[in-house]
Amino acid sequence: MDSRTDVLVIGGGATGTGIARDLALRGVDVTLVDRDGLSSGTSGRSHGLLHSGARYAEVDGPEARGCLEENRTLRRIAGACIRETRGLFVQLGDDDPGYFEAKRDACADVGIPTEVVDGETARETVPELADEVERAMWVPDGVVVPSRLVAANxxxxxxxxxxxxxxxxxxxxxxxxxxxTTVTLGGAVDETLRPSYVVNATGPHAGHVADLAGVSVEMRPTRGVMVSVAYDDLEPVLNRCREPADGDIIVPHDGEVVLGTTSVAVDDPDDYERADWEVEQTASECAAMLPPVADADRVRTWWGVRPLYEPDEAARGGRGISRGFHLLDHADEGVENCCSIVGGKLTTYRRMAEATADLVCDRLGVEATCSTANERLPGASEPALLDEFVRQFDGQGPTDSDLVGR
Known part of the structure; x- marks a missing residue:
């Protein structure tokens, strides 16, 4: 089959489906393709944190502010794709108090609401929080159910x-x-598309897809492990208030918590080592915040690969930096009808999609503007319908397999 489409979006994660939604709402003819089911890549293999921006406040104020804005937007439009928790940054006795103070001051500068409490007060909400927690800071973090979010888009x-x-x-x-001029699809679809414009939204695979178009996207993918353990009744996301390192986040689910994560460079986002030391170190470090997770039953373990952009990583110096996104217009390389969107994070997928759709519409002469920040996602108030969308698109990722369909 030989089919025409105005825009071909390659990649069925949050950003790709967000772009398809944005363009479709503007009246653009769109085809979205993914090599597997939706959410099969980075989006569905994350720890599922809905960032408040606090994690990046002291290193990148504008990106932190963008996280805060998108956090608030998703709470309005995404309904049961989001879990309304809070977040707690905790300082242990060995952690630098200056780092805590710098983060608190940076949050104030950005506009992220915070409340500082002593360790005893924090343990009134999280009774099994480590005795070594000296103080903590409440922030408006939350939890994303990525399979639902992607499927709803x-x-x-x-x-x-x-x-x-x-x-x-x-x-x-x-x-x-x-x-x-043409893009050939394999797998379950035997089709050749003739797109007017092509968007590469394939995350850590963006370099490979770019090669097919004769352009270049330099990626530096890194892997990270997530370990889900049995644990009841944790309300907030727990963040270790120190320079980002292995095992510094615990994300609550119903009856489980997700422990994360590591950061190890990989050459191939499809073929990489899954090392036992990452699992053990993550569990050990997270147990410094919440001791019972050290001996809790391990329910699921998975790895995800971050779609990091090499020039940005080289300029900023590695782990601990902000995760901004980069929209690459390949007209600069002589291919006029192609762009790639890389980097970013799950929380800012909608903003990434809007920027990409703006570029595409400019190239196609479409004057309609973005409406995704105000249009509620379908099924937002109906978890069963959201889960049906996940089923229809074969969109179940490991991040939230304990939440979807319950």
Missing amino acids: AADAREHGARIRTHAPVTSMTVEGGRV
């Missing part, structure tokens, strides 16, 4: 005319006269 895109093709890997592209 895809469902809304489909409702507005987009075609969603899962299990449809891109096998080749043809570039003629400085434009991508």
